[in-house]
Amino acid sequence: MEKLIGLKKVKTAVFISGTGSNLENLIKFSKIKKSPISIDLILSNTNEAKGLKYSNQYIIKKKIFDFKDIKSTEKNIQILIKKDNIKLICLAGFMKILSANFIKKFNGKIINIHPSLLPKYKGLNTHKRAINNKDKFAGCTVHYVTAKLDSGKIIMQKKIKISAKDNSTSLAKKVRNLEHKLYSAAIMKIFS
Numbered sequence: 001m002e003k004l005i006g007l008k009k010v011k012t013a014v015f016i017s018g019t020g021s022n023l024e025n026l027i028k029f030s031k032i033k034k035s036p037i038s039i040d041l042i043l044s045n046t047n048e049a050k051g052l053k054y055s056n057q058y059i060i061k062k063k064i065f066d067f068k069d070i071k072s073t074e075k076n077i078q079i080l081i082k083k084d085n086i087k088l089i090c091l092a093g094f095m096k097i098l099s100a101n102f103i104k105k106f107n108g109k110i111i112n113i114h115p116s117l118l119p120k121y122k123g124l125n126t127h128k129r130a131i132n133n134k135d136k137f138a139g140c141t142v143h144y145v146t147a148k149l150d151s152g153k154i155i156m157q158k159k160i161k162i163s164a165k166d167n168s169t170s171l172a173k174k175v176r177n178l179e180h181k182l183y184s185a186a187i188m189k190i191f192s
């Protein structure tokens with residue numbers, strides 16, 4: 001990632017599909033003086049994403065694309081991103097898979113948070129899989145997005161112990177709290 005120039009913050013879009021707790025955390029982080037980013041766009045593939053409420057709360061532009069026609073949707077997203085001068089895309093619980101072509105266009109500028117210690121447990125149901133496998137640790141990863149699902153270069157990871165009492169719900173909650181610390185730390189790292 002290119003270095004920050006002067007005090008200008010890097011315009012960032014956050015793509016969501018659900019609750020948006022990582023989105024809110026990133027918005028709060030962006031408002032800290034030392035943060036290298038500003039959140040200028042919230043994009044969702046569904047108008048049912050609860051996280052869209054942060055658009056009103058923090059006065060941030062929101063856009064919803066249904067992704068029914070991926071090719072034209074991605075074309076429209078590209079136009080929007082160019083127009084708004086967005087330089088970084090953070091996926092935060094975004095459940096659509098972006099095409100290789102789109103990812104290539106923004107090569108090295110799309111990052112994702114994933115609720116496992118990658119390369120373990122790519123895809124879905126990460127916590128259930130970790131518990132079923134009797135893993136001692138769980139965690140989360142921020143990584144660059146490449147055409148291969150959850151396989152891009154790892155930027156940062158954090159891990160926690162899985163306790164005997166944990167089920168996938170309690171573990172998801174613990175990992176989510178960890179994610180909130182990790183995402184901003186990883187962004188600080190890529191701009192340092």
Ligand code: GAR
Pocket residue numbers: 016017018019020021022023051092093094113114115123124176179
């Ligand atoms: C987070 O746990 C994130 O890691 C996960 O979805 C959740 C979204 O929560 N992402 C993925 O599973 C992507 N493969 P949030 O909407 O509260 O940020």
